[in-house]
Amino acid sequence: xxxxxxxxxxxxxxxxxxxxxxxxxxxxxxxxxxxxxxxxxxxxxxxxxxxxxxxxxxxxxxxxxxxxxxxxxxxxxxxxxxxxxxxxxxxxxxxxxxxxxxxxxxxxxxxxxxxxxxxxxxxxxxxxxxxxxxxxxxxxxxxxxxxxxxxxxxxxxxxxxxxxxxxxxxxxxxxxxxxxxxxxxxxxxxxxxxxxxxxxxxxxxxxxxxxxxxxxxxxxxxxxxxxxxxxxxxxxxxxxxxxxxxxxxxxxxxxxxxxxxxxxxxxxxxxxxxxxxx
Amino acid sequence: xxxxxxxxxxxxxxxxxxxxxxxxxxxxxxxxxxxxxxxxxxxxxxxxxxxxxxxxxxxxxxxxxxxxxxxxxxxxxxxxxxxxxxxxxxxxxxxxxxxxxxxxxxxxxxxxxxxxxxxxxxxxxxxxxxxxxxxxxxxxxxxxxxxxxxxxxxxxxxxxxxxxxxxxxxxxxxxxxxxxxxxxxxxxxxxxxxxxxxxxxxxxxxxxxxxxxxxxxxxxxxxxxxxxxxxxxxxxxxxxxxxxxxxxxxxxxxxxxxx
Numbered sequence: 001x002x003x004x005x006x007x008x009x010x011x012x013x014x015x016x017x018x019x020x021x022x023x024x025x026x027x028x029x030x031x032x033x034x035x036x037x038x039x040x041x042x043x044x045x046x047x048x049x050x051x052x053x054x055x056x057x058x059x060x061x062x063x064x065x066x067x068x069x070x071x072x073x074x075x076x077x078x079x080x081x082x083x084x085x086x087x088x089x090x091x092x093x094x095x096x097x098x099x100x101x102x103x104x105x106x107x108x109x110x111x112x113x114x115x116x117x118x119x120x121x122x123x124x125x126x127x128x129x130x131x132x133x134x135x136x137x138x139x140x141x142x143x144x145x146x147x148x149x150x151x152x153x154x155x156x157x158x159x160x161x162x163x164x165x166x167x168x169x170x171x172x173x174x175x176x177x178x179x180x181x182x183x184x185x186x187x188x189x190x191x192x193x194x195x196x197x198x199x200x201x202x203x204x205x206x207x208x209x210x211x212x213x214x215x216x217x218x219x220x221x222x223x224x225x226x227x228x229x230x231x232x233x234x235x236x237x238x239x240x241x242x243x244x245x246x247x248x249x250x251x252x253x254x255x256x257x258x259x260x261x262x263x264x265x266x267x268x269x270x271x272x273x274x275x276x277x278x
Numbered sequence: 279x280x281x282x283x284x285x286x287x288x289x290x291x292x293x294x295x296x297x298x299x300x301x302x303x304x305x306x307x308x309x310x311x312x313x314x315x316x317x318x319x320x321x322x323x324x325x326x327x328x329x330x331x332x333x334x335x336x337x338x339x340x341x342x343x344x345x346x347x348x349x350x351x352x353x354x355x356x357x358x359x360x361x362x363x364x365x366x367x368x369x370x371x372x373x374x375x376x377x378x379x380x381x382x383x384x385x386x387x388x389x390x391x392x393x394x395x396x397x398x399x400x401x402x403x404x405x406x407x408x409x410x411x412x413x414x415x416x417x418x419x420x421x422x423x424x425x426x427x428x429x430x431x432x433x434x435x436x437x438x439x440x441x442x443x444x445x446x447x448x449x450x451x452x453x454x455x456x457x458x459x460x461x462x463x464x465x466x467x468x469x470x471x472x473x474x475x476x477x478x479x480x481x482x483x484x485x486x487x488x489x490x491x492x493x494x495x496x497x498x499x500x501x502x503x504x505x506x507x508x509x510x511x512x513x514x515x516x517x518x519x520x521x522x523x524x525x526x527x528x529x530x531x532x533x534x535x536x537x
Contacts, residue, residue, distance in 0.1 A: 020363045024375070027360050027422075030415070031382050034393030041396060049396035090289065097286025109286065112293050115301065120476030120520060122493055123513050126500055127300025130307060130510070150296040153289075172282070182281055211386050213479060218500065231388040235395075235483050246389040253384045261377065 042243035059244040072230040080209040083148035088202040091156030099164040113154045125218035139221030147219040148209045156201035163197030307510035325511030342492040346474035349413040353470045357421035365429035383419050391483045405485035412484040413474050421466035428462025492516050
C-alpha cells in the first residue's frame with residue numbers, strides 16, 4: 001500500500017516534469033520556427049516561400065548585387081553607430097547633471113523623458129515628422145540621425161540613473177576636497193563608477209537604433225532607407241533576398257552574442273588556470 | 279558639487295525641442311484644419327467630429343483595442359506558466375533559457391514578421407488570426423521576461439515558510455507567488471498592450487492590407503493622403519486612450535497593494 005502511494009507520487013512528479021519540459025520546448029519552438037524557416041528558404045532555388053525546391057546561393061548573390069539593399073545596410077549601421085555614440089555621451093552627461101539637480105527639476109525632466117517610452121512609437125514618430133517639416137528642415141540622413149539620437153537618449157539615461165543613485169555622493173565631494181578639478185572628479189571618479197550602466201545603455205541604444213522601423217519610416221527622406229524600411233517597402237513583392245539578408249543578420253548576431261557570453265567564461269577559466277599554476 | 283547640475287541644462291533645451299515641441303505640434307495640428315497658416319489660424323474640433331461621426335473610424339479603433347487586448351491575454355496565458363517554469367530551474371539553466379528567449383529579439387522585428395508571412399501564406403487562416411499570431415510572437419518575450427524577473431527576485435524562504443506552516447502547493451502559489459509577481463504582470467501587460475494597439479507593420483505584412491488597424495489609419499493619413507490634421511487627431515485620440523488605460527492599470531496595481 002505504502003509503496004503504491006510512493007509510486008503514484010513518483011509518477012505524478014515525472015508527469016509534471018515531462019509536462020513542464022514539453023511546455024518550455026514548445027515555447028522555444030514557437031520562437032525559433034520563423035528563424036529556421038528564414039534560414040532554410042534563403043537557400044531555396046525557386047522564388048517560392050512555401051515549397052523548397054533545391055539548394056542554391058543565388059539569393060545571396062542577388063543581395064550582394066542589390067545596391068538599394070546594400071545602401072540600406074550601410075545606413076542602418078552608420079546611423080546606429082553614430083546615434084549610439086552621441087546618445088550615450090549626451091545621456092550620461094544629462095543623467096549626471098540631473099542627479100545633482102533640485103528634486104523638482106529632476107522629476108520634471110524625467111517625466112518628459114518618459115513620454116517617448118510611454119507613448120506609442122508612431123505618435124513620437126509623427127511628432128518629429130511634423131516638427132521637421134513645419135520648420136522646413138529637409139528630411140533625409142540628418143533628420144533620421146537626429147530622431148534616432150532623440151529616442152535613444154531616454155534609454156541611456158534609464159540605465160545610467162540607477163547606477164548614479166547607488167553612488168556615494170561624498171565621493172565626488174572628497175575628490176574636490178583633495179584638489180581635483182570638477183572635470184577630474186567627473187572623469188576619474190564618477191564616470192568609472194557608473195561604467196557598467198553606461199555600457200548597458202549604449203548596448204540598448206545600439207539595438208534600439210539598429211532595429212527601429214516606425215520612427216525611421218516617418219522621419220527619413222527620399223533616398224535614405226534602413227533595413228526595416230527596405231523590408232517594409234518590399235512586402236508586396238516576394239523577394240527571397242530578404243531571407244538571405246535576414247540569415248546574414250542572424251548569423252552575425254549569433255556570433256556576437258556567443259562571443260559576449262563566452263568571453264567571461266573563458267576569462268574565468270583563464271583565471272582558474274592561473275590560480276592553479278601559482 | 280552644485281556645478282554638476284549645470285550639466286543637465288543642455289539636455290533640458292534638447293528635450294524641449296525634440297520631445298515637448300513635437301508633442302505640441304500634434305496637438306496644434308489636431309485642433310486646426312488644412313491650409314491654415316499662423317496668421318489665419320483657427321482652432322476647431324472638426325477633426326474630432328469627423329472621427330466620431332463616421333462609423334468606420336470608431337470601428338477601427340475598437341478593432342485595434344480588441345486585438346491588442348487578445349494579444350495581451352494570450353501572452354499572459356502562455357507567458358506566465360513559461361516564466362514560472364523557468365524560475366523553478368537551476369540558476370544556470372535559468373540564464374540559458376532567458377538568453378534563448380531574448381536571442382530572437384535581437385533580430386529585426388520586421389524580418390521576423392516577414393518570416394511568418396511565408397509560414398502563414400499556405401494556411402487559410404483569417405487575416406485577424408494571422409495578425410494575432412504575429413503580435414503574440416513579437417511581444418511574448420516582453421511578457422515572459424517581466425514576469426520572470428519579478429518571480430526570480432522573490433524571496434524563496436517565503437515558500438519554505440508557507441510549506442512549513444502547512445500550505446499546499448496551490449495555496450502557496452495563490453497566496454504568495456501570484457501576489458508577488460503582480461508588478462511583473464503589470465509591467466508585462468503594458469509592454470505588450472502598448473505596441474500592440476499602435477502596431478501598423480504587422481497588419482500590413484501579415485494581414486495583407488485587408489486588416490486595418492488604427493496605426494494603419496494614421497500612416498495612411500500621413501503618407502498617402504497627406505491630411506496631417508486628421509492624422510494628428512487620430513493619434514491624439516489613440517494616445518489619450520492609451521494613457522488612460524495605463525493610468526487605470528497602474529491604479530489597479532496600487533489597489534492590489536492596498537488590499
